[in-house]
Amino acid sequence: MVEPIRLLAKRLLAGPDLEPVLDAAILVEGSKIVALGPRAKLGEPADCVSIDLGSATLMAGMIDAHMHTFGVSSTGLHALPFEREPVRALTAAAELRELLHAGFTSARCLGSSVGPDLKRAIAAGFIEGPRLLAAGRFLSSTSGTWDAMPVPLAEAAASGEIADGPDGFRTAVRQRVRDGADFIKLGLSKGPGGDRYHSWGDDPARQATTMTVEEVRAAVDEAHRNGIKVSAHAIGDAAVNLALDGGVDVVEHGYGIAEETRRRLIDTATIVVTTISQLHFHRAAYDAFHYPAWERAVYERHWMAMKRDFERGLAAGVRFALGTDLIGRPTHPLKEAAMEFIFATEWGMSTRAALQAGTARGAEVLGLEATTGIMAEGMTADVIGLDGDPTADIAAVRRVSFVMKAGAVVRNSLPASGSMPQH
Numbered sequence: 001m002v003e004p005i006r007l008l009a010k011r012l013l014a015g016p017d018l019e020p021v022l023d024a025a026i027l028v029e030g031s032k033i034v035a036l037g038p039r040a041k042l043g044e045p046a047d048c049v050s051i052d053l054g055s056a057t058l059m060a061g062m063i064d065a066h067m068h069t070f071g072v073s074s075t076g077l078h079a080l081p082f083e084r085e086p087v088r089a090l091t092a093a094a095e096l097r098e099l100l101h102a103g104f105t106s107a108r109c110l111g112s113s114v115g116p117d118l119k120r121a122i123a124a125g126f127i128e129g130p131r132l133l134a135a136g137r138f139l140s141s142t143s144g145t146w147d148a149m150p151v152p153l154a155e156a157a158a159s160g161e162i163a164d165g166p167d168g169f170r171t172a173v174r175q176r177v178r179d180g181a182d183f184i185k186l187g188l189s190k191g192p193g194g195d196r197y198h199s200w201g202d203d204p205a206r207q208a209t210t211m212t213v214e215e216v217r218a219a220v221d222e223a224h225r226n227g228i229k230v231s232a233h234a235i236g237d238a239a240v241n242l243a244l245d246g247g248v249d250v251v252e253h254g255y256g257i258a259e260e261t262r263r264r265l266i267d268t269a270t271i272v273v274t275t276i277s278q279l280h281f282h283r284a285a286y287d288a289f290h291y292p293a294w295e296r297a298v299y300e301r302h303w304m305a306m307k308r309d310f311e312r313g314l315a316a317g318v319r320f321a322l323g324t325d326l327i328g329r330p331t332h333p334l335k336e337a338a339m340e341f342i343f344a345t346e347w348g349m350s351t352r353a354a355l356q357a358g359t360a361r362g363a364e365v366l367g368l369e370a371t372t373g374i375m376a377e378g379m380t381a382d383v384i385g386l387d388g389d390p391t392a393d394i395a396a397v398r399r400v401s402f403v404m405k406a407g408a409v410v411r412n413s414l415p416a417s418g419s420m421p422q423h
């Protein structure tokens with residue numbers, strides 16, 4: 001029997017409301033939190049190992065509800081259909097380890113053929129990474145979100161990423177289930193003919209939908225019968241309404257929408273995953289990576305539309321979860337995922353709401369709300385230690401010094417004495 005671990009720290013953010021507990025302790029047995037609260041109340045059980053994290057704040061491990069394990073250069077995504085999968089998986093594995101060490105104990109890969117295999121390798125303990133849920137390959141119609149020239153049609157069809165008609169989508173969903181997918185990722189929008197940026201489209205206000213409602217319903221029905229949920233890439237008003245009409249569980253991006261559509265999202269309690277980082281890191285890379293003027297103009301239009309609908313959604317009560325849509329090095333390193341918390345607060349979310357959106361709300365997206373995302377008795381011991389109090393200074397989410405995943409310490413960069421420098 002493994003000895004219980006007692007974590008000690010200056011502060012703990014406990015329960016769904018992130019209630020601050022000072023001079024806190026958490027008792028971990030095996031993979032679970034068995035007790036938590038003020039240190040004086042908890043006492044010191046016999047035979048436990050104490051880890052004193054000094055002035056750190058303890059909170060639930062962060063969750064990236066939308067990322068990718070592409071394992072190709074982010075500046076060369078055209079290589080995705082052709083690059084060998086073993087090297088892609090190994091490359092993505094290195095970045096997944098960094099994501100875990102940055103404090104993310106769970107993540108959802110929303111599109112990559114190697115995602116389900118990485119998930120298995122992590123779950124089996126062969127490689128280090130966040131608890132991964134994976135959608136496997138993207139799924140879109142012929143000429144749909146991820147089916148763009150110049151890939152020859154025969155190659156695109158052979159990739160398994162293309163389906164047409166309700167029966168075609170049922171077959172494709174069954175293939176994903178066979179691959180070990182935990183989620184289905186449907187593409188519902190793209191740029192209309194003539195746009196230079198196919199999958200996101202040149203303008204969020206001028207998007208084409210890529211599936212019929214019958215196709216979406218068939219995919220959703222097949223996924224639900226297999227006990228898995230469906231996420232939709234949906235930009236623009238028609239696509240978000242199509243997602244809702246089709247019974248999709250989670251909306252990705254979800255901007256460029258009308259007020260009535262926002263109302264529908266709220267009335268159905270549908271979660272929208274933010275993905276601010278995707279655009280931020282493109283914008284940050286414009287000069288260093290020589291983005292052409294037309295592509296910069298596209299990202300600027302998306303940035304403004306995303307910001308506008310994030311702000312309106314916040315005011316109206318849309319349920320946001322934090323997802324980065326990070327795609328890997330060199331422009332979009334997975335280890336920068338905590339930046340999403342900072343961007344959300346820069347756009348008006350309170351620090352507390354951002355912390356909840358990146359933990360408990362993320363767990364809800366992943367279907368893991370019964371086991372992670374909240375610091376409470378009986379939950380899986382996914383615990384991180386931060387230098388500072390993130391409810392007062394959100395940037396503290398980037399200063400992770402301790403990571404525990406399911407009761408196992410995967411990172412402790414504090415001095416051996418366990419005390420953190422005061423400042």
Ligand SMILES: [Zn+2]
Binds near residue numbers: 066067068110111325
């Ligand atoms: Zn994505």
